Amino acid sequence: MGIIATSRLKSPWIMHFDNSSCNGCDIEVLACLTPLYDVERFGIVNMGNPKHTDVLVVTGPVNRRTARVLKNLYEQIPGPKMVIAVGTCGISGGVFHNCYNVLGGVDQVVPVDVYVPGCAARPEAIIDGVVLALQKLAKLQGVAL
């Protein structure tokens, strides 16, 4: 079991889901994959397929229409899985918090493990969020990161 637990920490595949974000955070998430930040150094790959995902990165406030999609995507991910809410809107709804169609932050629909604040969240902060998620997973499994 040890090798599987260690491998989990070394190969977090992410999927990025945009609720109803202004695209600011989405661009920053994609910036993590560029040569400047190069998250593939840590084995992080953007898969774009819930069935191959370990870490779900969600940006933007949840509205009534995307809540269903987000829940569906979350249920398609095989466990163990982590969810990271990126950006102020993903955390609480941000500037959209009292719109008629907005439910609020991501945690209104799916359980969130790590919150990454910022408007827009910087790529360094997003990478830090993934590292925090891995530390949480390591603590759960009792393995050193």
Add this chain to the structure above:
Amino acid sequence: MNAWIIAIVTVIVAPFIGGLLAGIDRRITARLQGRFGPPILQPFYDFFKLLGKTRIAASRLQFIWIYGYLVFMVTALLFLVLKLDLLLLVFVIGFAGVSFALGGFSSKSPYSHIGANRELMQMLAYEPVLLLFALGVFAQNGSFLISEIFNNPTPLLARLWPIFIALLVVLTIKLRKSPFDLATSHHGHQELIKGIMTEYSGPYYALIQLTEWYEYVLLLGLVFIFWANPWWAGLIVAAIAYILELFIDNITARMTVGWAVKFVWSVGLVLCVLNLIYFWLLPIKGVS
């Protein structure tokens, strides 16, 4: 008894070689893109992580096909290392490809279906080239047996170089590299998600990766036999072919599946047929 030992060693060692090749692939690709890249052992981390994921089944049938894919691929590799019949090896590779495509068709996902359709089109493109490759080997050695290739002092490359070029194109298709990265999409997530592999998750996706590692070794083995007699020359040819594939992957755009069939048939098949005509017009002494 000796054959049994070779077979067991191959089944155990081949995934390690294949995984390392995949790791080198990711590292070199990253460097070509100006990135640092993951550790060389990254494919193994991915593999073990996938083994530890929850099993989710989209359809029970697809798992039967995926085991078929693995078993046929290992069988094809054993044909190669035990130096058996090249023609049968080509047929077994065909069975493996069909199993994989049927696995894609056995779930309801449209992405999986598009991927499986493209996989079949790609097979339509490369299977004739593989068949003509086997015929070319027969034309040179008078036998389909791979052991004859190892006994012949003249390398296959000397007279079969047009077929070798066609086989490099097939290698690009089978390694799922860029101009032909159509059925599973290493790069085109927006268009196809993960194509034929979309519906496989967790341990079953790990099984596909394992099969791909066997496939890497098998395909580079087919390149290797073009210069099998001093074995190190074959290794150099295989290494150069692999590095060349990585460069091709990074400098070309993804094309359509129609283009792929047209390209392989117009360039690959013509090269193969010209090569065979050459043998027919100029028979070698000593081979009847």
